[in-house]
Amino acid sequence: MNNHQQIARRTFLHRTGIGSIALTGLLNSRLSQAASDRMQPTIHHRPRVKRVIHLCMAGGPSHLETFDYKPELAKLNGENMPAELTEGQPIAQLQGQALKVLGPQHEFVKCGQSGVRMTKVFRHMAEIADEMCVVNSMHTEQINHDPAHTFFNTGTAISGRPSMGSWVLYGLGAETRELPGFIVLTSEGGGQSQPISSRQWHSGFLPSRFQGVQMNSSGDPVHYVSNPPGVRREIQGDVISAINEINLIRNQQLNDAEIATRVNAYELAFRMQASIPELTDLSGEPKHIVDMYGCTPGDGSFASNCLLARRLAERGVRFIQLYHRGWDHHGGIKRGVEVTANLVDQGTAALVRDLKQRGMLEDTLIVWGGEFGRTPMAQGDGRDHHIKGFSLWMAGGGVRAGTTYGGTDEFGYNATENPVHVRDFHATLLHMLGIDHTRFTYKYKGLDFRLTGVEEAHVVHDLLT
Numbered sequence: 001m002n003n004h005q006q007i008a009r010r011t012f013l014h015r016t017g018i019g020s021i022a023l024t025g026l027l028n029s030r031l032s033q034a035a036s037d038r039m040q041p042t043i044h045h046r047p048r049v050k051r052v053i054h055l056c057m058a059g060g061p062s063h064l065e066t067f068d069y070k071p072e073l074a075k076l077n078g079e080n081m082p083a084e085l086t087e088g089q090p091i092a093q094l095q096g097q098a099l100k101v102l103g104p105q106h107e108f109v110k111c112g113q114s115g116v117r118m119t120k121v122f123r124h125m126a127e128i129a130d131e132m133c134v135v136n137s138m139h140t141e142q143i144n145h146d147p148a149h150t151f152f153n154t155g156t157a158i159s160g161r162p163s164m165g166s167w168v169l170y171g172l173g174a175e176t177r178e179l180p181g182f183i184v185l186t187s188e189g190g191g192q193s194q195p196i197s198s199r200q201w202h203s204g205f206l207p208s209r210f211q212g213v214q215m216n217s218s219g220d221p222v223h224y225v226s227n228p229p230g231v232r233r234e235i236q237g238d239v240i241s242a243i244n245e246i247n248l249i250r251n252q253q254l255n256d257a258e259i260a261t262r263v264n265a266y267e268l269a270f271r272m273q274a275s276i277p278e279l280t281d282l283s284g285e286p287k288h289i290v291d292m293y294g295c296t297p298g299d300g301s302f303a304s305n306c307l308l309a310r311r312l313a314e315r316g317v318r319f320i321q322l323y324h325r326g327w328d329h330h331g332g333i334k335r336g337v338e339v340t341a342n343l344v345d346q347g348t349a350a351l352v353r354d355l356k357q358r359g360m361l362e363d364t365l366i367v368w369g370g371e372f373g374r375t376p377m378a379q380g381d382g383r384d385h386h387i388k389g390f391s392l393w394m395a396g397g398g399v400r401a402g403t404t405y406g407g408t409d410e411f412g413y414n415a416t417e418n419p420v421h422v423r424d425f426h427a428t429l430l431h432m433l434g435i436d437h438t439r440f441t442y443k444y445k446g447l448d449f450r451l452t453g454v455e456e457a458h459v460v461h462d463l464l465t
Contacts, residue, residue, distance in 0.1 A: 041171065041172045041173055042171040042172065042435055042440055043172075043434045043435070044434060044435055044436040044439060044440075045431075045434055045436070046434060047432065047433050047434030047435075048363075048365075048397050048398030048432045048433075048434075048464070049363050049364055049365040049396060049397045049398060049432050049433060050172075050175070050318075050363050050364075050433070051175075051313055051317070051318050051319070051320070051363070051364050051365070052165075052168065052318070052319050052320070052364070052365045052366075052367065052429065052433070053309050053313065053320045053321075053322070053351070053364060053365070053366045053367070054165075054319070054320070054321045054322070054367045055306075055322050055324075055344070055348060055351075055366065055367065055368040055369075056149075056321055056322065056323045056324070056369075056370065056371075057324055057327045057344070057368065057369060057370040058145075058149070058194060058196055058323050058324060058325045058326075058327060058370060058371065059145065059191055059192065059193075059194050059325060059326060059327030059328030059329075059370060059371075060145070060148070060327055060328060060370045060371055060372045060373060060374060060385055060386075060390075061327040061337070061340075061369070061370045061373070061374075061391075062327075062329065062333060062337060062373060062374035062383055063136065063373040063374070063389065063390045063391035063408075063412060064104050064105075064373075064374065064376060064383070064412050065104060065105050065106050065119055065121070065333065065334075065337040065374075066118060066119055066121070066122070066337070066341075066391060067117070067118050067119075067134050067136060067391040067393065067404075068136045068373075068389075068390075068391050068407075068408060068412050069104075069108045069117040070104055070376075070408075070410065070411070070412045072410040072411075073101060073103050073104060073376055073410065073411055073412055074103040074104055075103075076101045076103070076411075077101055077102065077103030078100055078101060078103075079100065079101050080098070080099065080100060080101070081099040081100065081101055081376070081377050081411070081413075082411075085409075085411065085413050085414070086099055086377070086413075089388070090143045090387065091143075091375070091384060092143050092144060092384050092385040093330070093379065093384050093385070094375065094377060094379060094384045099377040100377060100378050101376060101377065101378070101411070102333075102376065102377065102378035102381075102383065104119075105333055105334035105337065106119035106120060106121055106334065106337065106338070107119060107120050108120075109126070111125075111126040111127075111129035112126070112127075112128075112129030112130040112402060113130055113402070114129060114130045114401075114402030114403065115129075116129040116130070116132055116134055116402060116403070116404055117404065118134075119337075121337055121338050121341040121342070121345070122341055122345050123345060124345045124346045124348070124349035124350070125345055125348055125349050127349060128349045128352045128353065128395070129402065130401060130402040131352055131356070131361070131395045131396075131401050131402070132393045132394070132395050132401065132402065133393060133394045133395065133399040133400050133401060133402075133403050133404075133405065133463055134391060134392075134393040134403070134404045134405065135391065135392050135393065135394070135404075135405050135406055135420055135425075135463065136389075136391045136404060136405070136406050136407045136408060136415075137389065137405070137406025137407055137408065137415035137416070137417055137418050137419045137420050138369070138373075138389070138390045138391060138392055138406075138415065138420050138421075138422070138425070139387060139388055139389055139390070139415045139419055139420070139421055139422075140152065140371070140372055140387045140390075140421070140422045141157070141387065141422070142157050142371075142372075142387065143372065143385050143386075143387050144385065145194045145328070145371065145385075146194075146195075146197060148371035148372050148385075148387070149196065149197075149200050149371045150199070150200065151371075151422060152371045152422055153165075153200045153201070154204070154451075155422065155423055155426055155451050155452055155453050156453060159199060160199070160202075160204050160205070161204045161205070161449075162202070162203050162204035162205065162206045162210070162442075162451070163199075163200060163201050163202060163203070163204070163211075163212065164319075164426060164429065164451055165182040165184075165201055165212050165319035165321060166182060166201070166202070166203040166204065166206050166210040166211055166212065167206070167430075167440070167451045168182075168318060168319050168429075168430075168433060169181045169182045169210045169318050169319060170203075170206050170207075170210045170442070171430075171433070171435055171440055172318060172433060172434075172435075173318075174316065174317075174318055175316030175317075175318060176315055176316030176317060178275035178315065178316075179275055179276075179279070179312065179315055179316070179317055180212070180213040180317070181210075181316075181317060181318040181319065182201065182210070182211070182212040182213065182317070182318060182319040182320075182321075183212065183213055183214075183215055183312055183317050183319075183320055183321075184201045184212045184213065184214045184215070184320075184321045184322075184323065185214070185215055185217050185305040185308060185309070185320075185321070185322050185323070186214070186217060186305075186322075186323040186324075186325065187217055187300060187301055187302040187304075187305055187322070187323070187324050187325070187343075188324065188325035188326050189302075189324075189325075189326045189339075189340070189343050190326035190327070190336060190339040190340025190341075190342075190343050191326040191327055191328050191329050191336045191339075191340050192326075192328035192329075192330070193325040193326055193328075194325060194328050195325075196323050196325060198214065201214070201321060205442070205444040205445075205449070206442060212319070212321065215308075217300040217301075217304065217305055275315075279308070279311055279312070279315065280298065280308070282297035282298065282307070282311075285297065285307070289307075289354065290307070292350045292353065292354065293306055293307045293346065293347050293350040293351075293354075294346040294347065294350070295307060295347065301343070301347070302322065302324045302343055302344045302347050302348075303343075303344075303346055303347030303350070304347075305322045305347070306322065306347035306348065306350060306351040307347070307350075307351075307354075309322055309351060310351060310354050310355060310358075310360075313355070313360060313364060314358075314360070324340075324343065324344050326340045326343065327340055327370055329374070329382050329383065330379050330380075330382040330383070330384065331379065331380050331381055331382035332381055332382060333374070333381060333382045333383055334381070336382070348368060351366070352366060352395055355396075361395070361396050361397065362396070362397040363396075363397050364396045364397065365394060365395075365396040365397065365398070365399070365429065365432055365433075366394065366395045366396050367392065367393075367394050367429075368392060368393050368394075368395075369390075369391065369392025369393065370390070370392075372385055372386055372387045372390055373386045373387075373389060373390025373391065373412075374386050374390075375413075376411045376412045376413055386413075388408075388413055388414045388415060389408035389409075389412060389413060389414055389415040389416075392425075394463070397432075398432050398464050398465055399463055399464060399465070400462075400463060400464065400465055405418060405420075405460075405462060405463055406418035406419065406420055418460075418462070420460055421457070423452045423453065423455060423456075423457035424457055424458050424459075424460055425460075426451050426452050426457065427452050427457040427458060427459045427460075428459050428460045428463060428464075430451065430452075431459040431464075432464070437450060437451060437452045437457060437459070438450070438452075
């Protein structure tokens, strides 16, 4: 039977009304084989968590004004930085300048029963200190924003590689058919808002159905998800079924993963027309929950995005990234950190509390941090980019809650105690999801690629229970 006869037969069945339900079921079954987003999960051992929420503080929050307590740095305020620390080291915008110590600009306090130290700018996060595992010995390899984001997301500064969210979705598949398995939301405020490229959540050489989908933080959550006036859902469904059957015929000839992705995209977009309005309708959220987040739902704020992140997690989204652009404090760092922290503090703490009270924190990994830290040397009344030592924290199932791991020297310059490289973080993240990073590969151009690359990377078991 040729293609023309197949289409004519489908038209006959549709017009006569007989067999249309059977045809739809058969078509969906055949399409699901070509475009399934639920591949066989790559599980090497028992997972500790099944989803990740990455709270990305874009711009590079200063570890010295957030989580890395440095009393000696305060005593040395205004003195020259030791030349042996900085000579020949990568410095972004302070090259050739006199390098003077800038002491911490905010007071550190012990928080919770565990005594985790953080500055007073985090009034709300201080109340979840006993859920946090703070890592003060992170280090990375890229000193400018875009390459540093690329490195943190993909494990390499080379553009075009898959992001960690895409790797996770590729390895484990999606838990939902109604929404994308990898979703990104952005907000900004409090400092220089460095742009974030969409390649930070791209799938690279993985099939493009594994790339992240950016949702708008205000207005229509997804462009063109609604039908134009006069187009009913039933008509839209007929159009998509017809298009996808043609795509399936073509895919049988070429066996092209991108045709399968196109089929998947049409079907997902159709399902999202029903799921997105339900997701973003926050009228059913109790007032005490909205007040806990401290937001006006849908206002585009980081706090509102945190509330959406909880709803996305409830609905089975595997990897969620919330970018807040506002941590690039080259000047006015004292006030800048305070303002930016105020924009993210309450929403972050509320997300942790909300997940915990729903029993979801035990199988969710929350990560809070930026692409790098800031220098202990002053840049006027601010700080420059710094890659040799910075902080992030994790919370959720499997991490040692209420602990601080690793540390930098007395200046906060070099990670000296239990250093954790970005690739070690990636290996640990995959381990928590049940994946052995050394065995988790994708063949591309004759090579077996992996998120952690060919360089040495270790699971940091001391961060885990």
